[in-house]
Amino acid sequence: MKKTGKCRLCGEVKKLSFEHVPPESAYNSTPVFFQDSENLHDKSSYVYGKRKRSSRGAGGMYFCVSCNNNTGGWYAKDYKExxxxxxxxxxxxxxxNKYMCAEYPIKPLNVLKQILIMFVALESSGYLIKRPGLKEFLMEPENNNLPENIRVFAYMTSTIKLRNALSFSNMDGYMRHFGEISYTPFGFHISIDTPPINKPYCEITNFAQFVYNEKAKIILPLQYLVPITYFPGLYK
Structure with missing residues (x-):
């Protein structure tokens, strides 16, 4: 299934293919129901208050065939692990200590890039991918120059309902740019150009310090959180 459109990663108008978010091999190969901004906020839409069904798993026509194939080959299998x-x-x-603490023998840089690929895929405005240096960071596997104004955090969850890749909101008295992806077993929170909110996240931004395909044993204390709305940063 392909259609022509603007690729959210490279920015070129090409044939698009279905991008699984997260990767298909990471427990994302069966039909899912979800709600996005149109379902929750646009009262003029015929889908307001309803759910959407994706028969192929969570994802959409976000990337061109080339970017889909390349990033899948570079990073997806490592995210699967x-x-x-x-x-x-x-x-x-x-x-x-109230956290799920475990050792993860993974390829940290590869995993971080796949997580950011997921955020870019879901972020329709282009604000995120326009951050200076991010496109190069993602499209050049050995590039580990993550822009300093982007921070990434993780937690554990068992929900696949909430997928808000970017929000602009006044929280804690500060206008923040942040986003979130929740899909079992992880939730990821991203802070862009602004300080992160005060929540019990585990920061994984330092995964960018590793070399492409370098494997390391990383101990992550991840708290279990249950998101309660489409809006990032709110949990039970």
Whole structure:
């Protein structure tokens, strides 16, 4: 299934293909129901208050065939390994000091790039990919120059309902640019150009310090959070 449109990663008008978010191999191969901004906020829309169904899993026509194939080959399999460990931890409920603490033998840079690929795919305005240096960081596998104004955080979750890649909001008395993706076993929070909100996240921005395809054993204390709205940063 292909259509012509602007690729959200490279920015070129090409044939688009279905981009799974997260990767299909990371527990995203079965039909899902979800709600986005149109379902929740646009009262003039015929889908307001309803849910959308994606028969192929969560995702959409976001990237051109080339970007889809390239990023899938560079990063998706490494995210799959990360998700598999996370799913085991989630099901086993490995707790330490109220957090699910476990060791992840992963390729940190590759995993971080896949997470950011997911945010770029879901962010329709282009604000995120226009951050200076981000496109190069994602499209050049060995590039580890993550823009300093982007910070990424993680937590554990068992929801696949909330997918708001970018929000602009006054929270804690400060106008913030942030986004969030929730899909079992992880939730990811991104802060762009502004300080992060005060929530019990585990920051993984330092994954950018590793070399492409370098494997490392990373200990992550991830708190289990249950998002309660489409809006990022609010949990039970």
């Amino acid at each position: 990360f998700a598999e460990i996370g799913m085991y931890v989630l099901r086993s409920r490995v707790y330490a």
